[in-house]
Amino acid sequence: MPSLLDVVSSRLATLLPSELRSHELTKLLAPHQHSLLLSQRRATLIVTRVRMFAFLFAILTPLWGLIDLMVFTYPLWPGLAACRLMACGAFVCLLLFYRPSGNLFDAYRAIAILFAIPTVFYVASHIMLGGHQLTQFSAAVATGYAFLPFVLMAGLAIFPLTLLENLVLASVLLLAQVAVGYLSWSTLNWPSYVGAFWLLVLIAGVTALASLSQLAFMIALVRQAIRDPLTGVFSRGSGEDILQLHWHAARRSDQALAVAFVDLDHFKPINDMFGHEAGDQALRDCTRKMLEKLRGSDSLVRWGGEEFVVIMPDTDIEQAQIAMRRMVEDGLGFRPDGQPLTASIGLAERCFDCVEDQRQLLELADQRMYLAKSEGRNRLCTADAPLGASA
Numbered sequence: 001m002p003s004l005l006d007v008v009s010s011r012l013a014t015l016l017p018s019e020l021r022s023h024e025l026t027k028l029l030a031p032h033q034h035s036l037l038l039s040q041r042r043a044t045l046i047v048t049r050v051r052m053f054a055f056l057f058a059i060l061t062p063l064w065g066l067i068d069l070m071v072f073t074y075p076l077w078p079g080l081a082a083c084r085l086m087a088c089g090a091f092v093c094l095l096l097f098y099r100p101s102g103n104l105f106d107a108y109r110a111i112a113i114l115f116a117i118p119t120v121f122y123v124a125s126h127i128m129l130g131g132h133q134l135t136q137f138s139a140a141v142a143t144g145y146a147f148l149p150f151v152l153m154a155g156l157a158i159f160p161l162t163l164l165e166n167l168v169l170a171s172v173l174l175l176a177q178v179a180v181g182y183l184s185w186s187t188l189n190w191p192s193y194v195g196a197f198w199l200l201v202l203i204a205g206v207t208a209l210a211s212l213s214q215l216a217f218m219i220a221l222v223r224q225a226i227r228d229p230l231t232g233v234f235s236r237g238s239g240e241d242i243l244q245l246h247w248h249a250a251r252r253s254d255q256a257l258a259v260a261f262v263d264l265d266h267f268k269p270i271n272d273m274f275g276h277e278a279g280d281q282a283l284r285d286c287t288r289k290m291l292e293k294l295r296g297s298d299s300l301v302r303w304g305g306e307e308f309v310v311i312m313p314d315t316d317i318e319q320a321q322i323a324m325r326r327m328v329e330d331g332l333g334f335r336p337d338g339q340p341l342t343a344s345i346g347l348a349e350r351c352f353d354c355v356e357d358q359r360q361l362l363e364l365a366d367q368r369m370y371l372a373k374s375e376g377r378n379r380l381c382t383a384d385a386p387l388g389a390s391a
């Protein structure tokens, strides 16, 4: 009979996002476990949403100035109007000049600017309103200003953020609320301030859930979009993106970047003699074997049919040869007749081969793979001459 603890933990497990696989759950905690592609797509989405938010606020912020004009007296309303116009200008600049670059730090900066604008506006307007005697009607409108932190906190829900990122951003907004309490210490209505603070904490909790759910969907969608459905390794389109990202990173820091073109030998007879399903199974087994031997930082891409590309960042030509030999040393699985499945591999490296761009790097690896084929298959070719059988 299951213990109470087992029942509770199995019930709690059903609360976890079902669209994620168990090994993906840690990706909800912090961004350091995200793949390059996920980070890139998330950064792009965050900046796009920052710009949407900025667009909305650039319209709504000056509009409310008309209400201020009707209820506040001189010189309070021109002061508030100036604040609103400056905030509107800052939102417009954010909208016009910030473009998605795919870089996560650019995305963080965009969120920081987006939230800094209304936070500064909130603190400044609070100081202005605190320095004036308000009548019943204008006091009611002034109370509306106190809702800005709630709007900002709720706004976090539109971003696919990790728990850590949520905590940092929510803490900053809560600290701004603390700062406002400190500035109006002497006149503070404590019960309503504490009530409002607690409400803000509740909204932060709900927002974090919304934001994490978005991230979970995004992780699942990106996985589906970038993976080959048969083998589960990267598909060609995402492989091209990965190679481009690694190429730029390697060039910036003048690091090695190796690429191997792997073509399985005599694959057609498997399909012809044993059927397509047997061919599919051989492809699945073979990719599993390759993945077992590759480093976590390497990317295995199904380039097409029975052709694969291995992208090895920060790996020089000698290390890449060792990695490829290790990958094939226990074989790549078996053909349905029990014979070992072999591959012809062409290898190229950015610094060793002095190539100009990632396309040239890939072409060179492809040419060397054909050389390995023409020299008898089941071998690795690094430069102009293949390096013997059994890769």
Ligand SMILES: Nc1nc2c(ncn2[C@@H]2O[C@H](COP(=O)(O)OP(=O)(O)OP(=O)(O)O)[C@@H](O)[C@H]2O)c(=O)[nH]1
Residues within 6 Å of the ligand: 230, 263, 264, 265, 266, 267, 268, 269, 271, 275, 276, 277, 278, 279, 280, 283, 304, 305, 306, 373, 377
């Ligand atoms: N079962 C299965 N077969 C595939 C898949 N994609 C490509 N193939 C087969 O892979 C075979 C590739 O054949 P070829 O290009 O002639 O290459 P090969 O027979 O491996 O010959 P060499 O590369 O010269 O050693 C074709 O029969 C394709 O139908 C797939 O997803 N599943």
